[in-house]
Amino acid sequence: MAPIPGSGLAKGLAVTLRTMTKKSVTAQYPDAQPDLPPRTRGVIGLFEENCTVCMLCARECPDWCIYIDSHKETIPAATPGGRERSRNVLDRFAIDFSLCMYCGICIEVCPFDALFWSPEFEYAETDIRDLTHERDKLREWMWTVPAPPALDPGAEEPKELAAARKAAEKLAAQQSPPPTEPHADEQARAAERPTRPHGDSKQQTDQPKPGQEGTP
């Protein structure tokens, strides 16, 4: 059957009219910033103090886009006759975000909580080489990492928080002044002070005074 002339135009106008009456879902980015979920994978932040240069993240990264350089440093023995120790010192930590596929494996495998997701995503560059973020840039991202969600009301207190709380309580106890003994004169005055008999004060006032017995 041949189509009715003008039916296509009518269908198109019907679609236009339908969508005109619905609320628009288009966000006018960048004038309107998106409301991102808290676990958005935008960029990776490095908390350098926690990094022990164990290299786990670089080894597990499927894209090989984490670059770490380090050297060993010898720490002298803490006590006479003790053993010297050695530790890794971080020289370079960089992530190439032009290769990263945002799988999150590096963050999952880090045993020392040194890597975190930040929801920041506005770091597009015109030169691809600028997408390799060095340790200073990765540290800056760290300050944009949102706070972890609150624990369930019945959850056990995290070990780190419990240890920090105990240390703070111990420090506060050490810094607070010891309770002072009352002065000898005050003690003597307190001993001389007459003590009131126990009982309800109302009962005492309700008792008849001498000479009032039998009066209506």
Ligand code: SF4
């Ligand atoms: S998110 Fe995945 S691809 Fe990106 S650096 Fe981490 S492990 Fe590598």
Ligand code: SF4
């Ligand atoms: S896994 Fe964590 S501690 Fe180990 S090198 Fe990577 S960021 Fe540092």
